[in-house]
Amino acid sequence: MEVKVMYDAAIVGAGFGGLAAAASLVKRGRKVAVFEASNELGGSAGKFDRQGYRFQSGATVGMGFEPGGVFDQLYDELGLEVPVMTTLDTIMDIHMPDRTIHYYRDRQAWYEEIELHFPEKSAAIQAFYDEIFYVGALVDRLIDKLPIFPPRTWKDVKNLLPMVDRSSLRLLPFLNQTVEDRLKKYGLERHQLFRTFLNGELMDSVQTSVEYCPAFLGCAALQTFHKGAYAVHGGLATIAEQLSEYIKSGGGEIYMRHPVHRVEKEAGMFLLHSKRNKVFQAKEIILNNSVHNLHDTLSEELLKQTYIKKTKEVQREAWGAFIIHAGIDTSVFRNTDVLYHQFIDPERPEELHDGGQFLLSLSDPSDESMAPEGKRSLTISTHTELEQWWQAEEYEEHKEAMKNRMLQTVEHYFPGFAEGLDIVLPGTPLTFHKWLRRKEGKVGGYAPDGRYSWLKSYSVRTGIDGVHQCGDTVFPGAGTLGVTLSGLMAAKEVSAD
Template sequence: MVYDVGIVGAGFGGLAAAAELSRKGLNVLVLEASNELGGSAGKYERERYRFQSGATVGMGFEPGGVFDQLYKNLDLKTPAMKLLNPIMEIHMPDRTIHYYRDRNQWYNEIQRNFPEVSNEIKTFYEEIFKVGEMVDRLVEKLPIFPPKTMRDWLTLPSLMNQESIRLIPFLMQTVEDRLKKYQLHHYHLFKTFLNGELMDSVQTSVDRCPAFLGYAALQTFHKGAYAVHGGLATVAEQLADYIKGCGNEVKLRHPVHLVDKEGGTFRLHTKRKKIYEVKRVILNNSVHNFHDTLSPKLGKHSYIKEQKEMKRESWGAFIIHAGVDQSVFESTDVLYHQFIDPHHPEELHDGGQFLMSLSDPVDQKMAPEGKRSLTISTHTSIRQWWEAEDYNIKKERMKERLIQTVDHYFPGFSNHLDIVLPGTPVTFEKWLRRKQGKVGGYAPKGSYSWLNSYSIRTGIDGVLQCGDTVFPGAGTLGVTLSGLMVAKELTK
């Protein structure tokens, strides 16, 4: 049997593409290496707890959002979820900032925390909302970017209008440049807050973040952030069920170790010693793994060059999954918490800034009664974790640092932990097949760094790609959009 499309990886991009292609009547095969769906937004279970592998916040379920539209197109019922307001609490050395979804509440919180520059920050946020909405409207057209073919270039004029032209200054500046306009670039407290939000969403700081990317990320929080019951893996499971309901296949524990081509068809070789023939291929296993997956004969035709790709900057993640007594957090009903290390507030990675997500107390899928499932994650530089001689020492030291920081803000936290499972980039490579444990796409390095994005095209006819290393980038929203871009291209 020859499938119309073979998809390597059942992350959100691959599943979104497969669902959309299934809806349009194509014969699709999805092959996933692990025994779970969702990739870096998947889950696993231990001792009656369900833990989310990486991503935890649900975005795009607001009316007109990416997932709202996808679910309507597929005629699926959205899962149970909680709309977050406040979205999170940011715990800083001298204060706790309540990050409200509602704009008026957020402006009141700005007045409370930054009274001397509150007017400037409010004006800055008005610009964020305005520009972010313009970026959304542009990306919703699913453009192939950067353009790689003549057809890609010919479609660009159709995207140009008065609104997109107004975006040009924000394509040429960083968030730091925009802060200068409002005389906020020297206001340390607000920059510390912004750095925390941008590290979490765009993997970089204000001085390195392209303005339009930062604005799009910051305004997304205010459109609607959700705690999906059962975790984001619930969404992945629904998409997989839809794909199978259309008569197509989603196979777990089928790692693809080689993609080659014979005659007019591609062949997907799995480590189960099976070979599947497909007419076209979608790679949803990240560009980091690109040349490890394709045969050298195919790979040499790609514009993605292995040596160049290995030098590109990307983060890893240090993560802790744990169970904790409900009593520790009785003082707050907020599910998401960002922590700034009180002793090292300048550090934006390796524990200096990190996010903790708690399961909703009413979500019985996530934890036993009276307990909460939680995920703690911080960006980390990758190379240090591949030095075997002191790996366990570093792992234990990082775990203790994160736990002690939470303990500082929520006394008694460490004494009420039920199960503690730390993970490093080594863990991500082992379980999620992410090469060297690289997650979250590429870290922007300046105002024009977006020009170095990879598009859904690989340069190989019949082989496309999606995921967090492909435009429009990391996060379940960006990854899903790249999957929908691929589906659109394959059904033109």
């Protein structure tokens, strides 16, 4: 056994949460190491290169670079230059059989689009969105203080008390309701078209639909689109690469292709066992490899100390992703400058997964790093139920059918799409399990299942002294903003220890 150098903090996983935590700790003068099992940074917001194309592994839309946003503040704190990006005035086009809804970032432009597509209920829908922006701002104000939530210690409770003011108290009515409850207030709960639209946006951002989404969480997610959405040149992996360079320039280490097989504690120090019997020492640990992997990473002795019990964790609902990476001729989308397209089948509103609802992300034609000349890279992704992908005898047939269903849908709206395809690479939950080490292919955190589901969130505390966690399975949840915030919360706690 070869014992390596000792670190103040070791981060397991180089996703956005882990990289943000490491960069924040380096800024505070800590000696840090990040261990990544794959050969790419960014986790589910990373990239891979094939045949001259750069493909984004999962997440594609840039968020948080607006003034005061998560990445705006982080980049300012670290002194980093903001990457080249395209601001999306049209966040996405939402395609339905009888219409295309332009989802505008600007509030007034969006309200005019509401009047166009929902004329009989436009006043009520605009009032509903006024509430979304109001509640979303309250949530932002609270989260910006990086609270430990749900509180696990008396210290956490004590630190939360100063945050309880007139502003935060206004959130109380939204903590015990769902988005559907709020729709009822405005007489919108039976408006099938608007309900279908909202379900599509909530599935994309919160992994659930109006009847199961906590009201405050839905408001926070829906207003995020309108604060600022961006196509980062080079993909979101550009952000991961910048954070990695900052960590290394500050004396930190990034160990690629170094899976951490086991973490144990000996003589007051954490030992991280990696490949070829390499062992690294650290005073503290931040796990960015998801709660799904917790019980496969920690020693039996450490697991006795955590409040996260395996029997409860495996019962919680989570989605997988079916994804298609492809190259396309630039001529196919020549009649639109919109980069993100959502496809929803309102005839089957209950099928917001497995191709019933999916997102297509196009590379910016001006971003030459993403594709060969005359081509663009694209990513198509849909939520999928996990169990079906672990039936080996049906796997290939099912993968081909799912791929064809989504490609045919895009062809319907953009004739010539199929003919313009260059390279087509489908991926399933098994792909995420193998390459991104997502246990059983689970991605996107836990799916909310009711008004009080937020109370079941895991905080950055594991219950083990010196072991913290971050990522999409940790409060405040999925998406690049959520995982980055959890990373910053974990770093704040490590710095305070």
